[in-house]
Amino acid sequence: MHDPDTGFLADLVLAGGTVVTGTTRFQADVATKDGLVALVGAPGTMPAARETVDVTGQFLLPGAIDVHVHFREPGYTHKEDWRTGSAAAAMGGTTTVFEMPNTHPPTRSLAELRAKQAAAAKSHVDYGLYGLLAEDNLDELPGLIAGGVNAFKCFMGNTFGNLPSPSTGAMLEAFEIIAPSGLRISLHAETASIMAWRQARLVAAGRNDPLAHVAARPAIVAVEAVSRAAVLAEWTGARIHVLHISSAAELRPLAESKARGVEITGETCPCYLLLDTGDYARLGSVIRVNPPVRDAADAAAIRAALMSGVIDMIATDHAPHTPEEKRKDVIWEADCGFPGVETQMPLMLNEVAQGRMSLEHYVRISAENPAQAFGLWPAKGRIEAGAEADIAVVDMERRETIRAERLHSRGKITPFEGVEVTGVPVHTLVRGRFVQRDRRLVAETSGWGRQVTAIQRMPPARVRNADRTLAACLQAPAREEA
Ligand code: NCD
Ligand code: ZN
Numbered sequence: 177m178h179d180p181d182t183g184f185l186a187d188l189v190l191a192g193g194t195v196v197t198g199t200t201r202f203q204a205d206v207a208t209k210d211g212l213v214a215l216v217g218a219p220g221t222m223p224a225a226r227e228t229v230d231v232t233g234q235f236l237l238p239g240a241i242d243v244h245v246h247f248r249e250p251g252y253t254h255k256e257d258w259r260t261g262s263a264a265a266a267m268g269g270t271t272t273v274f275e276m277p278n279t280h281p282p283t284r285s286l287a288e289l290r291a292k293q294a295a296a297a298k299s300h301v302d303y304g305l306y307g308l309l310a311e312d313n314l315d316e317l318p319g320l321i322a323g324g325v326n327a328f329k330c331f332m333g334n335t336f337g338n339l340p341s342p343s344t345g346a347m348l349e350a351f352e353i354i355a356p357s358g359l360r361i362s363l364h365a366e367t368a369s370i371m372a373w374r375q376a377r378l379v380a381a382g383r384n385d386p387l388a389h390v391a392a393r394p395a396i397v398a399v400e401a402v403s404r405a406a407v408l409a410e411w412t413g414a415r416i417h418v419l420h421i422s423s424a425a426e427l428r429p430l431a432e433s434k435a436r437g438v439e440i441t442g443e444t445c446p447c448y449l450l451l452d453t454g455d456y457a458r459l460g461s462v463i464r465v466n467p468p469v470r471d472a473a474d475a476a477a478i479r480a481a482l483m484s485g486v487i488d489m490i491a492t493d494h495a496p497h498t499p500e501e502k503r504k505d506v507i508w509e510a511d512c513g514f515p516g517v518e519t520q521m522p523l524m525l526n527e528v529a530q531g532r533m534s535l536e537h538y539v540r541i542s543a544e545n546p547a548q549a550f551g552l553w554p555a556k557g558r559i560e561a562g563a564e565a566d567i568a569v570v571d572m573e574r575r576e577t578i579r580a581e582r583l584h585s586r587g588k589i590t591p592f593e594g595v596e597v598t599g600v601p602v603h604t605l606v607r608g609r610f611v612q613r614d615r616r617l618v619a620e621t622s623g624w625g626r627q628v629t630a631i632q633r634m635p636p637a638r639v640r641n642a643d644r645t646l647a648a649c650l651q652a653p654a655r656e657e658a
Contacts, residue, residue: 186214186225187608192232193569195559198540206236208565211607215561229603231569235535238543238557239271239566239604243304243327243362243550244419244443244491245517246336247273249295251280255587256496259622261517262299263584264494266611266621268518269568269601272556272628273494274304277329278337284308286319299625300611300618301604302566304550304632309350309361311342317353324629327359327417327550332401333366333393335466336495336512341368348408352645355414358634360441360550362417365401365426366393366467375508384506386456390468395423398467402426406433406440413640417549418442420493422467424477431486439638441549443491444478445516446523451475451591461510462502463591465495482541483533489545490524492516496587503589515585519578519592521568525599529572551634564631569603576600584617 186207195204195216205222207215215222222228247261265273275296277283283292283306292305304326309317317328330347331339342350354361375392383391402418406429409416418430421444433440447465452472456463463469481487495513504510524542527533547557555564578595580588604612611621642648 182223184223186223187227189222189225189228190231190236190567190569191222191228192219192230193234193236195236196535196539197558198536198544200536201235206559206567208605208608211565211609213559213561213563213565216559234602235570235572236559237269237535237539237568237570238559239568239606240269240521240542241272241546241550241552241557242270242491242494242517242520243274243417243489243546244276244445245273245494246276246278246496246513248279248496250291255498256585257298258295259298260584260586261494262301262303262625263617264515264518266300266604266606267584267617269521269570269604270301270517271566271568271604271606272302272304272552273517274306274327274550277306277308278331278335278339280337282308282337282339284310284313285316286323289320289323289325293627296625296627298622300621301606301625302628303625304628306362308339309342309347309354310339311346314346314350314353317350321354321357321359324627325359326628326632328354328361329364330361331364332405333364333368333371333397333466335364344404344408347405348412349646351408351412351414352647355412355639356637358415358637360415360417360634362419363401363405364466365405365418366397367400370397370400379508384508386460386464386507387453389464389507390453390470393466393468395425395470395474398423398426399429403429406438409433409440410436410438411641413439413638415439415634415637419491420445420448420467421478421487422448422474423470424474427477427481427486434486441488441545442486443489444482444487445491445493446520447516447591448478449475449482450523455591459591461504461507462514462589464502464507464510464512465493465514466512483537488541488549490520490541491546492520494585496585497589498587499589514590515583515587518583518585519590522576522578522597522600523592523595525570525572526597529598551632552628555631565605565608567605568601570599571602572599574598574600574602
C-alpha cells in the first residue's frame with residue numbers, strides 16, 4: 177500500500193534491528209527504495225513497503241568492502257570464477273570487492289580490462305577492477321584510467337602468477353603517470369630481489385619445510401618495499417595502499433609516512449591477526465601465503481595497529497587454489513594463498529563476540545575506511561538516507577563452524593577449517609536486493625553486481641614535482657641549455 181498522504185511506497189523495510197556506524201549504534205528501522213536507503217528512523221515510523229522483514233535482535237552493518245580479492249577469471253577458473261567468488265562474498269556479508277589483475281592474461285591493457293568487465297558481469301556483488309602496473313605496460317596506463325579502471329596493483333615481489341616486478345625506475349614513471357588521476361596504487365610490498373636471493377640459498381641448502389617460506393621472506397622485504405614505495409608516493413603525490421600487512425616492522429615506515437602527509441593507507445587480513453608461526457606444524461603447506469604468516473609478536477602488533485588506526489582496514493586477499501595445488505611436501509611447490517572473502521566477517525565478528533573489538537570499530541575497518549580510501553564514500557560504506565542500500569544483517573548470537581564443504585568458493589581449502597565462530601551475516605543486501613537470505617545464496621542475483629566506476633569519486637590529486645616527471649623532461653629536452 178502507498179502511503180495515503182505522500183504516495184510513497186518503499187521497496188523494503190528492515191524492522192526492529194540495530195543500525196551500527198563507525199562511532200555509534202541505535203535502534204532503527206531502515207527503508208529502501210530503488211537501491212538506495214530511503215529512510216532510517218525510529219521503530220514503527222516507516223512508510224508503507226512492498227515487503228517488511230523482521231530483523232529484531234539483529235545488527236545492520238554497512239556491507240563489507242574488500243579491496244583485495246582474486247577471482248581468477250579469466251585464466252584460472254578451475255580455482256574460482258566471478259560467479260563463485262562473488263557468491264562467496266555475498267555469503268560473507270561483503271557487498272563490494274576490488275578484484276586483482278593477476279589473472280591470465282593479466283589486466284594490463286584496455287582490451288584486457290574489457291575482458292575482465294565481461295567476466296565480472298556475472299557478479300552477485302558490486303566491484304572495482306584493478307589494472308596492473310608493470311614495467312612493460314606503462315603506455316597502457318592512460319588507456320586503463322580513461323577506460324574506467326578503479327585502482328592499480330603493483331607487484332613489488334613475486335607471488336602467484338609470477339608477474340615480473342617493475343624496477344624502481346619504472347615504478348617512478350608509473351607513479352608520475354597515475355598520480356594526476358587520484359586513483360590509488362595498491363602494493364604487494366615485498367622486495368623481489370631479496371626474496372629470490374634467499375630462496376635460492378635455502379633451496380640449495382635443501383630446505384623444503386613450511387617454515388623455509390618464512391625464512392625466504394623476512395620482514396625486511398616488507399620494510400624495504402613499503403619505505404621505497406612511500407618515498408616514490410611522497411615525491412609524485414601518488415596515492416598508495418599497502419596490501420596484506422604481515423609484520424610489526426613494516427608498521428614503522430607506514431606510520432612515519434602517514435605522519436609526513438603521504439597519502440598512504442594499509443590493510444591487514446584475518447590470517448595475520450589470528451594465525452602465527454606456531455600454526456605451521458599443524459597446517460603445513462596449506463598456510464603458505466605471500467607475505468607469510470609470522471610470529472605471535474607480529475600478530476599482536478598488527479592487532480594494536482588495526483585498533484589505533486595505523487592500519488586502516490581489513491581485507492582478505494581471497495586467493496583460492498585447489499587442494500592438490502595447496503598440499504605439497506616441498507613447500508616451494510605449494511600455491512600461495514587461500515580463500516577469505518566468505519570467512520572474513522564471521523572471523524572478525526567472532527573477535528567482537530570475544531570482546532576484542534567493538535562492532536563500531538569493525539564497521540570502520542570493514543566498510544567506512546575502505547569506502548573513503550577508494551572513493552566510494554558517501555555512496556557506500558554507511559547506512560544513511562541517500563546511500564546505496566548495501567547492508568549485512570548480522571546475528572551476533574549465531575554459531576557456525578567453518579567447513580570447506582560449506583564454502584561457496586571453488587577453491588575451498590582454508591587454514592580456518594573447523595574454526596567455530598559466533599557472529600554471522602544472515603542476510604546480505606546489495607543496492608536493496610537480497611543476494612544472500614537466511615544463509616542461502618540467492619542464485620538468480622548473479623549479474624546484479626555492477627562496477628563502481630559511476631559512483632567512484634577520488635579526492636583531487638595533489639601532484640608534486642610535476643615539472644620533473646619523465647614526460648615533462650622528454651617534452652623539454654633543451655631546457656637546461658636554453
Ligand atoms: C595471491 C594469489 O594467489 O593470487 N597469493 C597470495 O599468496 N597472497 C597473490 C597475492 O596477493 O600476493
Ligand atoms: Zn599480494
